[in-house]
Every structure is written in C-alpha cells, then in structure tokens.
Amino acid sequence: MKKEVKHIIWDKTAECMSRDGIRALQDQRLRELVKRVYANVPFYRAKMQAIGVMPGDIRGVEDLHKLPFTEKTDLRDNYPFGLFAVPQSQIVRIHASSGTTGKPTVVGYTARDIDTWAELMARSMTCAGITKDSIVQVAYGYGLFTGGLGAHYGAERIGASVIPMSGGNTKKQVMLMQDFGSTALACTPSYAMVLGEAIQEMGIPLSKFKLEAGVFGAEPWTEGARRRIEELLGISAQDVYGLSEVMGPGVSMECPYQQGMHIWEDHFIPEVLDPDTGAPLPYGQQGELVFTTLTKEGLPLLRYRTHDLTVLDPSPCPCGRTHVRMRKLVGRTDDMLIIRGVNVFPSQVEGVLASIPGVTPQFLMVVGTRHNLDTLEIRVELTPEMMSDTVRHIEETEKLIASNIASVLGLNAAIRLVPPGSLPRSEGKSKRVLDERVR
Ligand code: DLL
Numbered sequence: 001m002k003k004e005v006k007h008i009i010w011d012k013t014a015e016c017m018s019r020d021g022i023r024a025l026q027d028q029r030l031r032e033l034v035k036r037v038y039a040n041v042p043f044y045r046a047k048m049q050a051i052g053v054m055p056g057d058i059r060g061v062e063d064l065h066k067l068p069f070t071e072k073t074d075l076r077d078n079y080p081f082g083l084f085a086v087p088q089s090q091i092v093r094i095h096a097s098s099g100t101t102g103k104p105t106v107v108g109y110t111a112r113d114i115d116t117w118a119e120l121m122a123r124s125m126t127c128a129g130i131t132k133d134s135i136v137q138v139a140y141g142y143g144l145f146t147g148g149l150g151a152h153y154g155a156e157r158i159g160a161s162v163i164p165m166s167g168g169n170t171k172k173q174v175m176l177m178q179d180f181g182s183t184a185l186a187c188t189p190s191y192a193m194v195l196g197e198a199i200q201e202m203g204i205p206l207s208k209f210k211l212e213a214g215v216f217g218a219e220p221w222t223e224g225a226r227r228r229i230e231e232l233l234g235i236s237a238q239d240v241y242g243l244s245e246v247m248g249p250g251v252s253m254e255c256p257y258q259q260g261m262h263i264w265e266d267h268f269i270p271e272v273l274d275p276d277t278g279a280p281l282p283y284g285q286q287g288e289l290v291f292t293t294l295t296k297e298g299l300p301l302l303r304y305r306t307h308d309l310t311v312l313d314p315s316p317c318p319c320g321r322t323h324v325r326m327r328k329l330v331g332r333t334d335d336m337l338i339i340r341g342v343n344v345f346p347s348q349v350e351g352v353l354a355s356i357p358g359v360t361p362q363f364l365m366v367v368g369t370r371h372n373l374d375t376l377e378i379r380v381e382l383t384p385e386m387m388s389d390t391v392r393h394i395e396e397t398e399k400l401i402a403s404n405i406a407s408v409l410g411l412n413a414a415i416r417l418v419p420p421g422s423l424p425r426s427e428g429k430s431k432r433v434l435d436e437r438v439r
Helices: 019-042 042-050 061-066 072-077 111-128 147-157 170-180 189-204 222-234 346-354 392-409
Strands: 091-097 105-110 137-138 161-165 184-187 214-216 236-243 248-254 261-263 268-273 287-293 303-308 337-339 343-345 359-370 373-382 413-418 433-435
Touching: 019 042, 019 061, 019 287, 042 214, 061 268, 061 343, 072 105, 072 170, 091 111, 091 147, 091 261, 091 392, 105 111, 111 147, 111 248, 137 170, 147 161, 147 248, 170 189, 170 261, 170 359, 184 189, 214 222, 222 236, 222 359, 236 261, 346 359, 346 392, 373 392, 392 413
Parallel strands: 137 161, 137 184, 184 214, 214 236, 359 433, 373 413
Antiparallel strands: 091 105, 236 248, 248 261, 268 287, 287 303, 337 343, 359 373
16 A cells, blocks of 8 residues: 655745745846856856856846856866866865766765755655655665765755665665665665565565655656556655756655656746757746756856756646646657657657556667668566466567557557566666667
8 A cells, every 4th residue: 555645845935935936036046146157157158258148138037048058068078177166175075977978977066055955855855755753765876976965965954864775785775674664765766666576576565664755766757657666665656856967866856746846946947948949938838948056056057958858837736835847757858769750758668568467667678770770679577477377468468568559659669578577677777778770
C-alpha cells in the first residue's frame, strides 16, 4: 500500500506569496541581477553591448526578452571559471556536470548560494513530507554531481537524520534502509527501481521497512515508472528537478498532488520558448525551458537554455503554493532521436510499456542502419512471472508492444523481449538509447 504524503509547507510566506508579489520581487531582483552581471562578468557585458542593451533598459520581467541567451557551450568556452561573477576567494564550493563529450560544465557557489540551495532543497523535500523526524537515505552520488550534496544539505536544513550513502552498493543500501528504519529515499528513479527490485528478489516483505517518501529526479521518468516504484517500495514517489548550471536539485519540486513541479520563482524566472526560433511561448504550450537565476552570486545566468522540454501551468494548485508548475519533462531537445525522419523520445516508449502487463519499464532502444535505412529495435525486460509463461503468450505480448509503438511513435520497431535483469543497469542515470547508426 502506497503511503500518503504529509501536507506541510516549509516557508509559507515565500511559497504561498501572491502572484503579484512574486512578480514584484522578480522585477526588483532582475534589475539588480542585470546590473551585477554587467559589472562583473565580461562575457555578459560583451554580449549585452553587442546587442545594444544596457542594464538601465531592463525595468522588469517584461524586458526579459531583450536579454541574451546563455548556452551550455558558453560555459564550456569559458572553462573552468570564466563566467563566475565573484572573485575566486568568495567561491566555497565547485561542482561539475560531465557531458558526453569534452570538458565538464563547471559551476561555483558562494556561501550564500549554498545557503539558498539548502533552503530551496528544504522547501522541496518538505513537499515530499520530509520533516525533522524523518530518516533520509541519500543514494544520489556524492561528488561533483549535485544530487548527493544537494539532497544532503536540504535534509539537514530540515533537521532530518541524514544517511549519506551515495549511489551503488545496493545490498548494503537495503540492509541499512531496514536496520536504520529510513523513512525517505533520495536517488534517481532508475536507482529506486533497482533498489525496489533488489528488495523483491531478496524476498524481504515491505512491512520490514519504514519508507514513506521518495525524492526522485535527475533523469526523465514516466507516470508508469512512478507507479512501479510506488508499488515496489510502498511509498509515494515525488519528482524533483534541477540542473547544475542553475543550482542543482531543487529548482522545482512536486507537491503531494503530483500535478507538475512548482518552480521556486522567487529565485528563478522560467520561460518556455520555441526551441527552433527562440520565441517565447504562452503558458500551456510545450517548448524549451529557459531559466534566469535571480539570487545566485557565484554563477548568475541570464536566460539559460536547458534544452528540456515542458509545459508551464500557472493555475492555482490545491496545495496552496502559488509558484508556477512545470509538467513532468517529456524529454530534451537533444535526446530526441530522429529515426527515418520521425521525432522520437525515449519517454514515449516508456509510456507505451507502462500500459502493457508482463513487461517492465526497463528498455533499451537500439538504433542502427540497414541498406542505408534507420532501424529500431527495442529490447524490453519481462517481469519474472512472465518469464515462465508460454511462448505463445510472450509472442502475443511482443506483437501488442509492436502495434502500440507503431501507433504512438508512427514508426515500426522490432521488439525483443529479454529476461528480467539482463539489460545494463545503472546506479545513477539510466541509458535508454544505443545509437549505432553509420553516418
Ligand atoms: O541532475 C540535478 C539533480 C540532481 C536533479 C538530483 C534532481 C535530482 P545535471 O546532472 O546537471 O543536474 O543534469 C540536469 O537532468 O537538464 C534534465 O535534462 C535532467 N533532469 C533533472 N531532473 C529531472 C527530472 C541534475 N526530475 C539535467 N525529470 C536536466 C527529468 C531531469 N529530467
């Protein structure tokens, strides 16, 4: 049985501020930010001068569109500390996110940045029902990745007891979860699934655990994955979003209503843009999420392009928080695959699999080339029960997946059902795509 999330709010004044109040605060903070980056970051000064925008031209959020964008490549080009807005002596922490190619993206924090981050993670983890009485097992990686220390500081700020496990070492995670009576788990959704499956395999009944809540993020996961994790761990699984460049985890967080993640707008201005033209889109339309950081001192960013695709919803939320919600991510502009001309997101495959009994959301899309044409094979893990089923039933399941994939993706794919546990497992972020195309 899934546990209900406790409805508590960490900072009512900030989280339930009127929309007008949020806007006024953003206006004032944006003006200060623009002055600060113009004065202290040569990169931004040059960019603004190139397009003829002076700090005085920015009166508030209505002028945001006049400001230049920041791309991940800008951080790389100024590697490692070139975009920092304070002298290095004021930087107290450095994190980095590893890209698929080349140098990592480096981010720096002042003491006040770390304090803000802890506060926003405390807000976020409170959304999942975590209190000072909670025992929080942090199984995000500690290190240059922001997940471990981000969750750690947030849980400590709440006053919870923190177990800094870091990722991996699954058997020990399960043992301590049981022995210490962890009430909350913070890790990637794919690792939550690994832990849930391990508990099932070890044959330990859920009644031996005290888990109530999960704070899962750092990678896309569908409603189907959520249901599976909730079932495997007997908890309520809440989504947390963030990115190193903008802060780390805790930029936005789901409340108990699980209808999108509240973006902490007193610290970040979100925009959704047409990814191709860069034109701002109205609320309710899907596009690329862009953030301007309002309070960051070490690495303030103007209109940072996340390449994450989502929809913003400003409608009132029954939880009482007034901050705009972003819908669960549909994918990234850059993890979108183009297969035989069709745009495909791994999340669509996950969505299809969630509706089919007998299979798990563990899959790998293998894209190849045959006779100069793209091919797509989807390997999907069966559930242990299904493994012992008849060949005919397994074949029927393959056909069902193939036809649902064809109608959702608009593309034919070869489906290969594989034994449970046979696809490569990640301790951190999951790998969904193997692109072996010859280009
Ligand atoms: O993943 C920060 C984080 C740590 C978030 C722990 C949540 C929990 P990066 O490694 O810089 O930072 O990766 C950021 O991960 O642009 C998204 O594409 C993806 N991502 C993060 N959270 C979610 C989420 C951390 N809840 C990139 N759903 C982002 C989907 C997510 N994708």
